[in-house]
Amino acid sequence: MTPIYLDNNATTPCDPAVVAAMLPYFTEQFGNASSIHSFGNQVGLGIKAARQQIQALLGAEHDSEIIFTSGGTESDNTAILSALKAFPERNQIITTVVEHPAILALCERLEKEGFVVHKLRVDGRGRLDLDEYRALLNDRVAIVSAMWANNETGTIFPVEEMAEIAHAHGILFHTDAVQAVGKIPVDLKRSQIDMLSLSGHKLHAPKGIGVLYLRRGTRFRNLMRGGQQERGRRPGTENSPGIIGLGKAAELAMQHIDTENSDVRYLRDKLERGILAKVPRAYPTGDLNNRLPNTSSIAFEFVEGEGILLLLNKLGIAASSGSACTSGSLEPSHVMRAMGIPYTAAHGTIRFSLSRYNTLEEVERVIAAVPPIIEQLRKISPYWNEATNAPAEKAFAPAYA
Amino acid sequence: MWDYTEKVKEHFFNPRNAGPLADANAIGDVGSIQCGDALRLMLKVEPTTEVILDASFQTFGCGSAIASSSALTEIVKGKTLDEALKISNQDIAAFLDGLPPEKMHCSVMGREALQAAIANYRGESWKDDHEEGQMVCKCYAVDSALIKDVVQSNGLTSVEQVTHYTKAGGACCSCHEQIEEILVEVNTARCEAPAIEKKEPGPVAEAEPASKPKLTNLQRMRKIEEIIESIRPMLLRDHGDIEIVDIVGKNIYVNLKGACMGCALEAATLGSIQQKLFEDLGEYVRLLPASQLEMAR
Numbered sequence: 223m224t225p226i227y228l229d230n231n232a233t234t235p236c237d238p239a240v241v242a243a244m245l246p247y248f249t250e251q252f253g254n255a256s257s258i259h260s261f262g263n264q265v266g267l268g269i270k271a272a273r274q275q276i277q278a279l280l281g282a283e284h285d286s287e288i289i290f291t292s293g294g295t296e297s298d299n300t301a302i303l304s305a306l307k308a309f310p311e312r313n314q315i316i317t318t319v320v321e322h323p324a325i326l327a328l329c330e331r332l333e334k335e336g337f338v339v340h341k342l343r344v345d346g347r348g349r350l351d352l353d354e355y356r357a358l359l360n361d362r363v364a365i366v367s368a369m370w371a372n373n374e375t376g377t378i379f380p381v382e383e384m385a386e387i388a389h390a391h392g393i394l395f396h397t398d399a400v401q402a403v404g405k406i407p408v409d410l411k412r413s414q415i416d417m418l419s420l421s422g423h424k425l426h427a428p429k430g431i432g433v434l435y436l437r438r439g440t441r442f443r444n445l446m447r448g449g450q451q452e453r454g455r456r457p458g459t460e461n462s463p464g465i466i467g468l469g470k471a472a473e474l475a476m477q478h479i480d481t482e483n484s485d486v487r488y489l490r491d492k493l494e495r496g497i498l499a500k501v502p503r504a505y506p507t508g509d510l511n512n513r514l515p516n517t518s519s520i521a522f523e524f525v526e527g528e529g530i531l532l533l534l535n536k537l538g539i540a541a542s543s544g545s546a547c548t549s550g551s552l553e554p555s556h557v558m559r560a561m562g563i564p565y566t567a568a569h570g571t572i573r574f575s576l577s578r579y580n581t582l583e584e585v586e587r588v589i590a591a592v593p594p595i596i597e598q599l600r601k602i603s604p605y606w607n608e609a610t611n612a613p614a615e616k617a618f619a620p621a622y623a
Numbered sequence: 624m625w626d627y628t629e630k631v632k633e634h635f636f637n638p639r640n641a642g643p644l645a646d647a648n649a650i651g652d653v654g655s656i657q658c659g660d661a662l663r664l665m666l667k668v669e670p671t672t673e674v675i676l677d678a679s680f681q682t683f684g685c686g687s688a689i690a691s692s693s694a695l696t697e698i699v700k701g702k703t704l705d706e707a708l709k710i711s712n713q714d715i716a717a718f719l720d721g722l723p724p725e726k727m728h729c730s731v732m733g734r735e736a737l738q739a740a741i742a743n744y745r746g747e748s749w750k751d752d753h754e755e756g757q758m759v760c761k762c763y764a765v766d767s768a769l770i771k772d773v774v775q776s777n778g779l780t781s782v783e784q785v786t787h788y789t790k791a792g793g794a795c796c797s798c799h800e801q802i803e804e805i806l807v808e809v810n811t812a813r814c815e816a817p818a819i820e821k822k823e824p825g826p827v828a829e830a831e832p833a834s835k836p837k838l839t840n841l842q843r844m845r846k847i848e849e850i851i852e853s854i855r856p857m858l859l860r861d862h863g864d865i866e867i868v869d870i871v872g873k874n875i876y877v878n879l880k881g882a883c884m885g886c887a888l889e890a891a892t893l894g895s896i897q898q899k900l901f902e903d904l905g906e907y908v909r910l911l912p913a914s915q916l917e918m919a920r
């Protein structure tokens with residue numbers, strides 16, 4: 223039984239072409255890009271080429287706008303902390319309730335330090351209210367940070383429009399585009415986005431490499447002090463194999479962006495429809511008309527996500543859940559809660575995230591595998607009545623809440 | 624993914640006694656959907672002998688919750704209700720060759736369902752007395768609810784004290800920041816408590832010691848038992864236990880069991896239990912290992 227990987231929003235395998243491009247940079251091309259000799263020079267040229275590949279994928283105007291970092295988390299932290307340092311007279315941040323912890327946990331810390339954080343709420347489909355956003359803008363806001371696409375539901379935020387609104391008020395705009403880049407077209411030169419985070423391992427490059435896009439002319443303060451690498455904006459000897467890999471992955475992502483939006487979308491839709499057609503009391507979450515082409519988040523009522531994942535895993539199928547139990551906390555995913563998904567469903571939310579490597583045959587296998595698993599777990603759920611194949615008519619109300 | 628034992632996986636993939644039990648005469652419903660766990664335990668009790676003839680469960684929860692429920696039904700079958708009441712969450716976890724620290728609450732839920740079912744059979748009402756919070760100390764599996772409670776009731780002010788009372792933060796130290804936050808939260812709330820609640824100083828306060836009725840010997844022993852009982856859940860979490868062997872005047876002799884025994888924190892454990900006895904009882908007592916009882920005799 224060949225395994226089926228449907229957890230590409232968590233991480234992706236490196237494309238073989240990416241690995242091939244990287245390999246020489248562990249051996250022959252081991253030099254330090256800052257060195258004057260030929261060992262270093264070759265590496266420097268490789269990094270320059272990679273920077274241009276990423277510039278192309280992002281549609282950035284200048285290649286110097288690309289700063290290599292260790293990944294999405296570092297880029298997110300750098301962007302926000304830089305804005306606060308660069309605008310010391312401003313002490314407010316606007317973000318959203320559904321951001322990744324790379325933003326939310328930082329904001330929580332900043333709140334404790336005295337900064338004011340406004341978190342935009344979302345509706346039942348995970349959408350923002352732009353009027354709420356406009357009303358919050360004021361000249362004490364240092365930065366707005368909103369994700370381009372949500373990692374759990376794939377819901378896309380109108381970040382280009384939001385950036386324009388922020389600019390109209392003279393406020394910097396950052397977007398965590400870790401899930402968006404490579405899946406939907408991005409053209410930064412035509413936007414007013416000042417900063418953007420991306421992460422290699424979400425687009426078939428290795429882990430531990432990422433980018434902070436920094437629009438030319440944007441005020442910036444670096445996170446770490448050190449050497450002159452990345453023009454001093456991100457000191458430390460370059461992760462040359464990672465950078466080369468990310469460059470190659472960016473080139474491949476550009477070639478496949480149409481595939482993502484045709485083939486991958488087709489498979490995703492087929493998977494989602496196939497499951498929903500066969501499982502009662504299950505529904506997709508997020509903004510179904512405006513989401514990443516690869517992501518499907520399905521809430522299965524009255525069952526818990528971890529059980530589903532364990533049973534899927536037994537069949538060689540890898541997905542993930544917004545359930546509490548997989549994370550060690552007791553609360554279900556903050557994204558599901560923010561959308562007001564009831565607890566009975568939030569705990570049973572499963573995210574299937576596809577990539578261009580998935581096949582129709584795989585999708586068909588998953589469509590066949592899921593319904594019996596849900597049925598099996600519902601059979602032993604106190605919230606479900608097996609005889610009627612419906613929720614228990616006398617609501618199960620345990621002794622404590 | 625969690626590091627589940629083979630036994631946990633086995634009971635998850637092939638749960639025993641799952642589904643409704645038609646002629647159940649003892650039903651315990653516990654848990655909460657907010658926490659992602661809920662369990663209905665159904666027992667068929669033989670009325671004259673009170674032997675549990677059959678047991679089944681329905682569980683909404685993660686893999687270990689289902690496995691714990693399955694284990695519980697296997698453990699209780701054939702036992703009398705009184706025997707069943709002695710089953711601890713540790714017994715459930717041990718039956719499964721252990722659970723990850725973050726998942727110990729699944730075994731606690733099992734024990735509670737059992738208590739609730741028996742209370743239901745006996746026509747008593749059962750009230751949950753434990754609250755769960757975010758796992759703070761991953762080394763010793765201590766959650767925020769327990770730390771808050773201990774900080775609150777003992778007026779703790781430092782991480783060190785929290786470690787002495789709960790073991791939390793006693794190993795890798797990565798949770799010290801979280802413990803500090805809890806200390807700040809609880810202690811600020813205490814300071815902000817409305818002033819009216821403060822007792823009036825003066826004659827009333829002075830009269831207080833006299834107004835506290837002196838306990839009879841029996842009452843005192845019951846009280847000591849009660850206090851020890853209230854501490855047990857904390858020890859059970861750490862795979863330990865405590866039992867009172869004898870009470871001789873001011874000396875209370877106890878047996879520490881399981882992981883508590885010989886554990887590096889044994890002395891600290893005894894010390895903090897003694898402190899609690901001292902505070903709750905309102906008199907000075909000494910907590911001694913039962914081994915010293917022989918010597919005393």
Ligand SMILES: Cc1ncc(COP(=O)(O)O)c(C=O)c1O
Binds near residue numbers: 295421
């Ligand atoms: C939306 C989003 N932001 C940030 C990150 C963090 O990226 P990294 O793992 O590269 O630090 C992730 C990945 O988990 C993500 O999905």
